[in-house]
Amino acid sequence: MVDEGTLVWEPTPEVAARARLTRYLAAVGRAGRPYEDVWAWSVTEPAAFWTSIWEYFGVLGDPGEGPVLAGEMPDARWFAGASLNYAENALRERPGTAVVFADEDGGRRELSWARLREEVARVRAGLVRLGVTRGDRVAGYLPNIPEALVAFLATASLGAIWSAGSPDFGVPSVVDRFTQIAPKVLIAVDGYRYAGKSFDRTEAVAEIAAALPSLRATVWVPRLSGEHDPTRAGVPWAELRAHEGPLEFERVPFGHPLWILYSSGTTGLPKPIVHGHGGVVLEHLKSLSFHQDLGEGDVFFWYTTTGWMMWNYLVGALLVGAVPVLYDGAPTDLWRLAADEGVTYFGVGAPYILASMKAGERPGGLERLRGIGSTGSPLPPEGFAWVADVLPGVPLGSFSGGTDVCTGFVGATPLHPVRAGIIPCRSLGAAVAAFDPAGRPVTGEVGELVLTQPMPSMPVMFWNDPGGERYRDSYFDVYPGVWRHGDWIRVDDDGSCVIYGRSDSTLNRGGVRMGTSEFYRVVERFPEIADSLVIDTGQLGQEGRLLLYVTLADGAALTDDLRSALRTALRGELSPRHVPDEIRVVPGIPRTLSGKKLEVPVRKILLGTPVEQAANPDAMANPEVLRHFTP
Structure with a gap:
């Protein structure tokens, strides 16, 4: 401690x-x-x-x-x-290395400032050939690779607007985001690798493109295959960047849209949040x-x-x-x-x-x-x-x-x-x-x-x-x-x-208000606990139950001794009001794609909202665990 x-x-x-x-x-x-x-x-x-x-x-x-x-x-x-x-x-023109890229398979690339500027100029010229102009949206369905950075900078140089989703996002989640902004061009990978496994995304990209009537072109970045499949409809990345072009910059007003980011979208349509060039710079x-x-x-x-x-x-x-x-x-x-x-x-x-x-x-x-x-x-x-x-x-x-x-x-x-x-x-x-x-x-x-x-x-x-x-x-x-x-x-x-923690998921027990982070600090200190989620089901004017969900470390079990130790620690370090009414084991704690615990959707489920209405599974890293959180 x-x-x-x-x-x-x-x-x-x-x-x-x-x-x-x-x-x-x-x-x-x-x-x-x-x-x-x-x-x-x-x-x-x-x-x-x-x-x-x-x-x-x-x-x-x-x-x-x-x-x-x-x-x-x-x-x-x-x-x-x-x-x-x-x-x-x-x-800006600078000497030396501008960007380093590495992946889990040991691959590595390095771009100098001169090479980065050249690549941006080439992709910028390719986007112009596809009809992208100031104010148009370019969407990326890309992992964290140099092509994503180059595409973003080329888009920004034109005064066009960038928006991205990771290829581990499910199709409905991406469609929910991109249909709101009507992109003119989609730049996507054929797949990605994670934890030693390959995930083909060609069918997902086709579904996404079909849901976007605004698209003029889909550009394919070969990530899994290493080369473009000539039978696939669309523009190969190599073709997009094939021709040299001038590296020019469209200067825009301070608040002109630079990119569109999104709220998590776990409990509703993601909010498309627009930031401007000047504010971000x-x-x-x-x-x-x-x-x-x-x-x-x-x-x-x-x-x-x-x-x-x-x-x-x-x-x-x-x-x-x-x-x-x-x-x-x-x-x-x-x-x-x-x-x-x-x-x-x-x-x-x-x-x-x-x-x-x-x-x-x-x-x-x-x-x-x-x-x-x-x-x-x-x-x-x-x-x-x-x-x-x-x-x-x-x-x-x-x-x-x-x-x-x-x-x-x-x-x-x-x-x-x-x-x-x-x-x-x-x-x-x-x-x-x-x-x-x-x-x-x-x-x-x-x-x-x-x-x-x-x-x-x-x-x-x-x-x-x-x-x-x-x-x-x-x-x-x-x-x-x-x-x-x-x-x-x-x-x-x-x-x-x-x-x-979030003010809409606070613990209010007997008038004692406490953020969930204090609770997790006590619980997750135990070596047997790999992760946890605490939910207060109380509503305005009435106190509910305090439920603690835990994911156990490998080889651990929720024994009577562990339950007693958890309750003793919470009573002593927080208050007697913060001893959970029940401790339940679950296979995983639901999180957003960016890793945040989904306290509010789980609380809604416990209060009677159907699982399919409480959270959008395509905005989650592990939607399969939600079914374990029921009243």
Whole structure:
């Protein structure tokens, strides 16, 4: 057991001096200021702060002469009159390696900056031949491979709009997403490999294409076969990139759509979330440079698929001149991959860190590693302590944000000490607060995570939502003019934070409200427990049952002694009210494709919603386990 707040790392004077955030603070005349003072400036004077980001990084484009920020949420608009292009800023001419790719079979490719620019120019020319122009949508059904990155950058260079789904997504899930945006071109693989198995997707691609009447062409990337099947209708990738073309960039307004991401879609039609060129460029320059401390000479890895926003964040490394490592395959030995590629910043979901801890791993060969990132779900204090033990001197930054803004609201910097279970700070430019039910900010107490001021990377709109009603209902229905994100957060006096899980799946027992992350921390500490899910079936005005579902580690059994030990631990570490009424064994815990536990859909099932209505199986990583969660 590790106490929350235990100090596990603190920056040396040398680390603080070389941090990119330190250089920025000197450049804007704020050297030596406490971080909280700088954060306060960034959210109370947003026009000055975001202008300084544009100027400090020398963003390619015209900032315009209009106001930097006009209006208030949800109708705030940034940099009126500005024009720029994401791809132009990502593809600045630089020497050396731009991108590294590896897969689980040992395959490896490396693209120099010159080669990446050439490939983007070729695919751009191919898209033009297919009739793609500014504002058109190009959809990718692709794994995390260089062709996905090249296709995205080529699309962006034209002012067209990119949207992607991973090939492990089922056909209905992809159709639910892509039919909303009516793409002109679909770029897809014939299949993929995962955990040593091959998965042919040719029939799935044909079904997807048939459901998209807007398509002009389907482009095939040979991933399984290595070459194009001439009997297959469509355009071979080799043909798309066959001809040289100019590498030109269509400069577009600041809020012009760059890509369309999607909410998980587990309980309804996925929301098509549109982000703009300018907001993403500024946010990723700021976040990657100051919070991940990345720049030229760095090698950046985050385990992700193209269907999760972390892919978009990963390829943002190009904006700061760092090398993104693209990886396609199962997460079998990511620590070895990091060692082999000389990764300087290594990012994964919190479950991977906890699994490594439980397996007793002791990663080695990571001499270049300067930071570790964790996201996707709250990381308990034990995860922080394990990293500090096996990788002494390497700070772990826990980050929390979302697809909605394609970045983190809260996270770390090289200037902050790391304390177990604590997120060190609110991100620059993110006006994060905790609100009580009456909409009052609270400190040192758990409340709703809100943003009281706009950020440039907030959605410019939802696709097919011309009046903005769906957008407003998603974030502004509880606190007018204030973004409600849907997480429980505690913000302490020093600006540090703790995330407690989704506010719509909280445990409310006898008036004691608690986030599910605290529950999982206790349960998943037991070596016999591989994963868990806790559900409170209580409804407004009446208390329900508290049910704990567990997936057992290999060889373990739910004995009477284990049941008793779990209940004793929960009683002692949480409260007597949080002892489960029942503990059930299930073969797996339902998760989204990006790894988040599906607490709300399971709660709906337990309250009587049919399984097929509670969650969309095609938006899940393991839909087969849902049938084990019944009243």
